[in-house]
Amino acid sequence: MRTVIVLAAGVGKRMKSDLPKVLHPVLGRTLVGHVLAAVGAALPGSRVLVVIGRDAERVAEHVAEQAPHAGTVLQAEQRGTGHAVRVALDAVPDDDGPVVVLNGDLPLISPDTLHALVAEHEAARAGVTLLTAAVANPAGAGRIVRDDGGGVARIVEQRDASPAELAINEINAGAYAFDAGALREMLGKISTNNDQGEEYLTDVVGLMVAGGWPVRAHLTADPDETLGCNDRAELAALRATMRARINTRLMLAGVGIVDPATTWIDVTATVAPDAVIEPNTHLRGASLVEPGAVVGPDTSLIDTEVGAGATVVRTHADRARVGPGAMVGPYAYLRPGTVLGAKAKVGTFVETKNAELGEGAKVPHLSYIGDATIGEHSNVGAATVTVNYDGVRKHHTVIGAHARTGADNMFVAPVEVGDGAYTAAGSVIVKDVPPGALGVARGVQRNIDGWVTRRRPGTAAARAAEQALGPVSHEPSGSDEEQAG
Ligand code: UD1
Ligand code: CA
Numbered sequence: 001m002r003t004v005i006v007l008a009a010g011v012g013k014r015m016k017s018d019l020p021k022v023l024h025p026v027l028g029r030t031l032v033g034h035v036l037a038a039v040g041a042a043l044p045g046s047r048v049l050v051v052i053g054r055d056a057e058r059v060a061e062h063v064a065e066q067a068p069h070a071g072t073v074l075q076a077e078q079r080g081t082g083h084a085v086r087v088a089l090d091a092v093p094d095d096d097g098p099v100v101v102l103n104g105d106l107p108l109i110s111p112d113t114l115h116a117l118v119a120e121h122e123a124a125r126a127g128v129t130l131l132t133a134a135v136a137n138p139a140g141a142g143r144i145v146r147d148d149g150g151g152v153a154r155i156v157e158q159r160d161a162s163p164a165e166l167a168i169n170e171i172n173a174g175a176y177a178f179d180a181g182a183l184r185e186m187l188g189k190i191s192t193n194n195d196q197g198e199e200y201l202t203d204v205v206g207l208m209v210a211g212g213w214p215v216r217a218h219l220t221a222d223p224d225e226t227l228g229c230n231d232r233a234e235l236a237a238l239r240a241t242m243r244a245r246i247n248t249r250l251m252l253a254g255v256g257i258v259d260p261a262t263t264w265i266d267v268t269a270t271v272a273p274d275a276v277i278e279p280n281t282h283l284r285g286a287s288l289v290e291p292g293a294v295v296g297p298d299t300s301l302i303d304t305e306v307g308a309g310a311t312v313v314r315t316h317a318d319r320a321r322v323g324p325g326a327m328v329g330p331y332a333y334l335r336p337g338t339v340l341g342a343k344a345k346v347g348t349f350v351e352t353k354n355a356e357l358g359e360g361a362k363v364p365h366l367s368y369i370g371d372a373t374i375g376e377h378s379n380v381g382a383a384t385v386t387v388n389y390d391g392v393r394k395h396h397t398v399i400g401a402h403a404r405t406g407a408d409n410m411f412v413a414p415v416e417v418g419d420g421a422y423t424a425a426g427s428v429i430v431k432d433v434p435p436g437a438l439g440v441a442r443g444v445q446r447n448i449d450g451w452v453t454r455r456r457p458g459t460a461a462a463r464a465a466e467q468a469l470g471p472v473s474h475e476p477s478g479s480d481e482e483q484a485g
Contacts, residue, residue, distance in 0.1 A: 009053025127213025
């Protein structure tokens, strides 16, 4: 059986983070999550072991979530990549199949490349086949030292390299396929005689050459695949590379991306052909955008589905479902449990949570709709609040189909407005409104004639009133004259 060992025990000191390096997120997965996904796609049926060390419990939990079939092995002390592999091999039966080793910080490696590396190795029965790349700036990486015949002689780490070796631009990517027996033998021979005093997995290469084992290099055509990350600046560069790669794949599949430089789509999101993504838009998690939908500009969708032909403009949405042809925004906030029917509308400065809008239902302006069901083709007036929270519990508001509720309504839940009912503007609805009824719940207006000219004489308001009313001065209409304010 083939074994895949993923190295994820390192401290990741240069990240300067409480989060272990391999758990830093990049467009939908953690660094190690990307590696495990590539392994799952390229090498199904392999035994997968993740070497953990720093924050072992936390990393193990994440691995269990991300790749339930993978096991973990504890490297209690981080004594180098060679030591990490040695620890992992203790958990693998002797004389077993090939061993693939991958650095945990190699998130851009593609399943195709990984598959090709392992297939080449297994066909050639080499001692080791390693992934290499010719890069413009090799700084930091191990260099591939070749012999006069062009064969791989050994790998030298940056810190141990001579000036001539530092000039080599072919680097070790951190992905290898080994013969298990040869690997075990050579790991027993490596020393800690290097600048860091660590056991270097890379020393196995020179030892295999000396032992007469065939050593092969698989030079990748796309050096970006070998981008690792040691600090946050490299993490950002890696994220940008992954963004470009995802966007290019989607555009070639027919997705309209107006400005790829400001469009961030997680690998886990799905966008259909003929959807259009406007600038400065983020599609995260399991978000799904159907054909003909337009999302953005300035929009973030988290685990949110947008139906065919819908538009979502300047919106933040989390775990929401937007039906086909629906319209959202500008400036909407859809919170978890929002479900918008076909052609529904959630307009400007509207927040929804745990709210279901039927087909064609509209909440166009300045409203909070939480814990509510709104029937099809109903219209909710501007500045409406479903008053869902009594300070202890949440309660539900139901508005039926084809209802018309007035502007500035408070629906004090639990409360129900029947099908085809109306409510008056400015109402505080605390009792159910039967189907077809008009609910009115507000003070009756009265006007005190002439109040301004008497109580605020000489003001601009009084002069304007006098001009509008003409020379006749108006007497108070009753005895209930009041002070303003
Ligand atoms: C390593 C390679 C280098 C290569 C580079 C590619 C060695 C000695 N050097 O260097 O040739 O060019 O990767 O990015 O292997 N880890 C453990 N246990 C340890 C030490 C490290 O699990 O004791 C893990 C880390 O978590 C990381 C991976 O191994 O995922 C690589 O370790 P890192 O320290 O980043 O190696 P580099 O110095 O980058
Ligand atoms: Ca590294």
